[in-house]
Structures are given as structure tokens and as C-alpha cells.
Amino acid sequence: GAGVSQSPRYKVAKRGQDVALRCDPISGHVSLFWYQQALGQGPEFLTYFQNEAQLDKSGLPSDRFFAERPEGSVSTLKIQRTQQEDSAVYLCASSLSRSYEQYFGPGTRLTVT
Amino acid sequence: AQSVAQPEDQVNVAEGNPLTVKCTYSVSGNPYLFWYVQYPNRGLQFLLKYITGDNLVKGSYGFEAEFNKSQTSFHLKKPSALVSDSALYFCAVRGVGSNYQLIWGAGTKLIIKP
Numbered sequence: 001g002a003g004v005s006q007s008p009r010y011k012v013a014k015r016g017q018d019v020a021l022r023c024d025p026i027s028g029h030v031s032l033f034w035y036q037q038a039l040g041q042g043p044e045f046l047t048y049f050q051n052e053a054q055l056d057k058s059g060l061p062s063d064r065f066f067a068e069r070p071e072g073s074v075s076t077l078k079i080q081r082t083q084q085e086d087s088a089v090y091l092c093a094s095s096l097s098r099s100y101e102q103y104f105g106p107g108t109r110l111t112v113t
Numbered sequence: 114a115q116s117v118a119q120p121e122d123q124v125n126v127a128e129g130n131p132l133t134v135k136c137t138y139s140v141s142g143n144p145y146l147f148w149y150v151q152y153p154n155r156g157l158q159f160l161l162k163y164i165t166g167d168n169l170v171k172g173s174y175g176f177e178a179e180f181n182k183s184q185t186s187f188h189l190k191k192p193s194a195l196v197s198d199s200a201l202y203f204c205a206v207r208g209v210g211s212n213y214q215l216i217w218g219a220g221t222k223l224i225i226k227p
Contacts (some may be wrong), residue, residue, distance in 0.1 A: 013225035042217030
């Protein structure tokens, strides 16, 4: 079956531009997570959705970061007025429920120039 | 404080030899433990998990991990390494007080030499 997909795979943005990163979770997965991963490091939690409800956004680094999952399936992570420090790989993961193992997408590599 | 430690940045093993990638954790209560593997330019792939039951857990691609409560460890093992096992390996633990947030180790780069 299809896994988690993310688009685009690579994104180059000029500083100050807005970007939108998309995640298509595995069908039927209730829980959806966004992570930020720096090169050679473990993922850093950004936010968590259960269906369409954003239950935890404690990891979002600033109010320039915004995530939504309006119909409880596809999710979008938006970064406004991108800064160089936003350059990272953004990973999306989904799971059957919050306690189960998470399945990750390939990530979107964002480079802010 | 809850934490996960992977004490080795890199592990080098000859093809065909057994491999071990170490992980220790600090979490109060009963931990849920996970291993993931990441190949270059790809997302993390789930390998195995320990929730409860047998201390030896078997996972994908011939990997297994042993939960040791007294040593608070969850080392990843494989009896005979393949060159294709070369990748970045992450240990993670579900934090107490959260039933979804994972605490991640910094990762261990595994290099299998032919």
C-alpha cells in the first residue's frame, strides 16, 4: 500500500518568501506529526494532529510556522517570511493512533537563500 | 529529565560480522522503545518496537533489539551484517506523560565494510 508522501521533495526559497509543504498520510491514519530534522540529527517535534484537531503545537519554533489538517487527512505546514535558520528537512509522519509506531514520509528539504 | 543516548556517533563493522548499535534511555515508568533507520535522502523507516513482553524483539531486515530494564538499554543487533545495512540509526522512546511524543537519540551512523 501507499506510504506517507510529501511534496515538494526539495524547495529553495528566498529569505522572506512564504512556503507551503504538503503531507499525504497513510489512509486511515488518525494521527499526524510534523518534525524538523537538521543534518545528521534526530527529528525535532513540531506539531501533532489527531484527525483535524491540532492537539499540540508546542514545537513550532515561532509564530511564522503554521500547520493545518482541515479534513483530517492531508496536512500543510506553512512557513511565513522564511529565514535562513528555517533551512532543514521537514518530515511528516502518520500512525493509526497516537500510541502506535509512526510511519514517515521522505521529507521536504527546504533551503532558504 | 527524559532522554535517550546513543553513545556512538559511528559504528564500523565488517560484512558478515555481528553488529550492535547501542541505546540507553532515562524515562520514569515503563518505556515504549523504538528503532528507526534512515537511508540517504529518505525518510525514517520503522524497524521494531518494545512495548511489553519478551525482552528480545524481532524486527525488519533481520534486526532485533534487547530490552534490559536494569541497565535501561535497548541495543539494536543483527547476527550478520550486510553492506546494505549501512545507514543512520535512531533510537526513540515515548515520553512518560505523553502517549504520542517521541524523544529521539542523536543517531548512530553504521558503516558495513565489504
